[in-house]
Amino acid sequence: MALRLIAEPLAPRHLDDLERLLGDPRVGATLGGTSSRAQAAESIAEHEGHRARHGFSYCAFFEPVTDAFVGRGGLCRFVANGREEVEVGWAVVPERWGQGIGTAIAQHSVEEAFGEHGLADVIALTLPHNVASRRVMEKAAFAYEADVMHAGMAHVLYRRSSGGR
Ligand SMILES: CC(C)(COP(=O)(O)OP(=O)(O)OC[C@H]1O[C@@H](n2cnc3c(N)ncnc32)[C@H](O)[C@@H]1OP(=O)(O)O)[C@@H](O)C(=O)NCCC(=O)NCCS
Secondary structure (H helix, E strand, C coil): CCCCCEEEECCHHHHHHHHHHHCCHHHHCCCCCCCCHHHHHHHHHHHHHHHHHHCCCEEEEECCCCCCEEEEEEEEEEEECCEEEEEEEEEECHHHCCCCHHHHHHHHHHHHHHHHCCCCEEEEEECCCCHHHHHHHHHCCCEEEEEEEECCEEEEEEEEECCCC
C-alpha cells in the first residue's frame, strides 16, 4: 500500500525542522548548497506569500502515528525553459532516505495539483546526476522531456500530465 503522509503548509512553526533539513550538507549537495536558519525562515515566508497568491505552496510532511517530520516539498509556480510552469519539489531528511518518502511527497503533490487545483500538468527539475530524484520522478509517473538550463546549471526536466497514471 502507498505510504501516506500528513502535509502542513509551510509556516513559522516548522522553522526548526526546516533548518535541520536544509542545513544538512547531504541535502544541500543537490539543492545548490545548505541554508542557514535565516535562509530557512526566508523560504518559509516566500512559500507563505506564494500560497496567498496562488492557493498552494510547499508543505512540511509528517509521518502519521509517530508525527515525525520527514521532509518538505510540494507545488511552486515559476518559469522553466521559458514557460510558466508548476513544479513539484521534494527533500527528505537523510536518515529516512530510501523508504519511499520522496515518492510519497511527489504523489501527494501530484494529487493536489490535479484534484484540488485542476492543473493540466506539472513538471519536476533536477540535476542530471541526482539519480535518487530522477527515480522519484519515474516512480511518480513523470516522463523525461528535455535537458534545460535552470538557475545557471544544466538540469533535466520531467513532466506529468493529468491524463497520465
Ligand atoms: C531525492 C530524495 C528526495 C529521494 O527521497 P527518498 O525518500 O529516498 O525517495 P524514495 O525512497 O521514494 O525513492 C528513492 C529511489 O531512488 C533510488 N536511489 C537512491 N539513490 C540511488 C542511487 N545512488 N542510484 C540509483 N538509485 C538510487 C532508491 O533505490 C529508490 O528507488 P527504488 O524504490 O526503486 O529502490 C532524497 O534523496 C533527498 O532529499 N535528496 C536531497 C534533496 C534533493 O535532491 N531533492 C530533489 C531536488 S530536485
